[in-house]
Amino acid sequence: MIQVQNLSYSYPGTEKQVLKNISFEINEGEVFGFLGPSGAGKSTTQKVLNGLLKGFGGTVLINGTDLSEMKRSFYEKIGVAFEFPNLYLKLTALENLQLFASFFKSETRDPEELLKMVQLEGDRDTRVEAFSKGMKMRLSFIRALLNRPELLFLDEPTAGLDPGNARIMKDIILDLQQQGVTIFLTTHHMDDAGELCKRLAFMVEGKLPVIDSTQDLRLKHGKKTVRVEYKENGLACAEEFPIDQLASNPAFSDILNKQEILTIHTQEASLEDIFIKVTGQQLKQ
Amino acid sequence: MNWRAIPYDYKMLKGDPMLILSLMVPFILWALMQFLFPFLDAMVLDRWTVDISPYYRQAGTFFLMLIPMMMGMVYGFIMLDERDGGIITAISVTPTGKSGYLKLRMGIPMFLSFIFIILYQLLLGLTGTLGILQVIVISLLISSQSLILLLVLGAFADNKVMGMAISKGFGILIMGPLLDFALPSPYNWIGAYSPLFWASRSLLAETHITFWLHASITFLFHLFLIWILFRKFTARSD
Known part of the structure; x- marks a missing residue:
């Protein structure tokens, strides 16, 4: 589904390379994770792959098409949940979802059904400014599912969530994987990575020293x-x-x-x- | 244009003090011209025997230029608010994208400016010898001034604090027509750097030819600025 060859990136106006010639592949229907400390380049990689950052070096192919030649309709089947929830604070949870649904041409999911999935149905008419960080994270997460994405980018999906809500999110991610959704997630929580990802890449200072299946990693390095x-x-x-x-x-x-x-x-x-x-x-x- | 998003825009802005202020500015400007100008006219005539009534259209035109500027600034700050909240980034990864978002954001101040400008001109009788078509054309051109301010904020300000600093420089635009009114020829041409200089000249034109000439220059000037700023805005990584 995604092929990345020698990807490099420096933020405009800086010399320092944040991504240093990294290469990896993500297969269709798999949950692929980037595990690494903060500042390693995980979010930057996602931002390049979802088209937010331009001017990168190397090649990125998504479904065989070069990312730099991708049309806007590419986003009809892409879902992105950011590390920090970016929502309209003055709108209610339901209005946030309805408004974002209007940004897609394709048919979108019923917002009420999505709210139910993360147990926010009782807060559907509450303005988001009154939400806790965990509630905002959950709302931001389901917003990424509005358009039934085939490829989902999740940046630290369980950050700031209590164990109960983190469990709900992880179950949804596993369920999406069962449905064949390709998921690229970044995390610095080893438990999440171990539980959710079929394959993992370790990211350190813009490089990927290890890419392997989670199972093989454990077996190779375990007693x-x-x-x-x-x-x-x-x-x-x-x-x-x-x-x-x-x-x-x-x-x-x-x-x-x-x-x-x-x-x-x-x-x-x-x-x-x-x-x-x-x-x-x-x-x- | 994503028409489905407009009702949510209204819900977001409902009760917003900035929006209320922006909607009041045209009425305040109209009241100044309607009530304060005749009062000043009478006072100046009485005290210094100077008749300022021939400058009525010039004063009205000057205030008129403030309407799109205010609309552009208010909606520019709403946009910076959305940038601070990461909303623009979130929309960037939808099919609507940043350019679709921007079209929506540009549409409202342009529309409001147009309505207010038409009403302001008609109520104050500023149209002079201009025909309906000319009034519509010049009103559209002056309304598009709001887009320039909105786009300057969107393209160059990373946040509201930077936006405040940049908006202080907007006064330089309004200086254009002021220099034209205040300085004798040929020094009045110093104001030609501002697109408002050309817009105000169209509005005050005595003949059809001078109207269309100045309106065309205003159109090209605005088109050039909007194109450059739109590209600059969409090229930003947020």
């Missing part, structure tokens, strides 16, 4: 062991066993048969561990 926590004579104990030949490992079988098992976990590395290991940088900046 191939199983950790068993159990109780023996009333005391909590733990042991690790190699995954290879685990079924025929007598010590493992012995614990399973004789002890009270508390937990059993494979020892995949967390994305944060992998990020630090690969990039040498902390994720939470």
Whole structure:
């Protein structure tokens, strides 16, 4: 769906390259994530790809068409939710959606149905200036879904949300992926990235040192062991066993048969561990 | 033009003190000309035996120029408000885009200016020997002045604070017709840098030829400025 070759970008009037010859692909129907600390260039990449920033170097193809030759109708099937909610504060939630629906030629979704999805139906007639940041984030998110986008750009979609509302948003994202929507999201939350993204790219100082599937990253960088926590004579104990030949490992079988098992976990590395290991940088900046 | 967006525009602006002020300015200017000018005329004649009544049309034309300027400034600031809130960015990633948004934003001050200018001229009897077509043409041209101010703010101001600084420079535009009225020939031509200079000359033209000549220059001058500023605005990354 998206092919990016040697993309570079510097903001006008500055020498510093924010994006340094990055290349990646996003396949149709996948959730692809950029994971990296603040200021790494994640949002800039999204802004280039959704056409907000011009004057970039390299090639960006979307559905085989060069981004620089894209017509305005390109936006009929694009959805963008920004990191900071940008809404008409003097309009109600419903009016915000209705007004933005008027900017599309194609048929748009029922705003009330969208409000219901993020539990804002009770606030449909409230002016947005009275909304909390979390409510604005949710409204801004569903606004991006008005035109039934085939390609969705999400910039830090769970930023500023409480765990309950973050869960709602993540469920919607997973549901959209099931429906075949291609999603490009940026985040610095490793849990979100791990849960939502099929493939990930680590971004550090405008470069992409790692692009891989989330599963493979965990397997490659994790220990191939199983950790068993159990109780023996009333005391909590733990042991690790190699995954290879685990079924025929007598010590493992012995614990399973004789002890009270508390937990059993494979020892995949967390994305944060992998990020630090690969990039040498902390994720939470 | 996205007509469906207009009712929401009204909802957003309802109760906005800036809008109320902008709608009152033409009435204040009309009241100044209708009541203050005759009073001043009588007072000056009585005290200094100077008759200022021949300058009635010039004074009226000068005030008339303030109507589109005020409309352009008010809607320019509304636009800067939207820029501060990231609204323009959000519209940029819809099929309407920044240019579609701008057309909508330009339409309202242009329309309001046109209505107010026509009413102002008719109520104060400023049209002189101009025919209906000429009144409509010159009113449209003067209304388009609002677009220049709106676009200057949109193209050069990053936020409202910058907008305030830039709007202080707008006085230089209104100096154009003032210099034309105040200075003797050929020094009055110093004011020709301002498109208002040409617009006011059309309005005060004594003959059809001079009217159309000055109106044509005003048209080309405005077209050039609007084109440059529109491009500058749409090229911005927000």
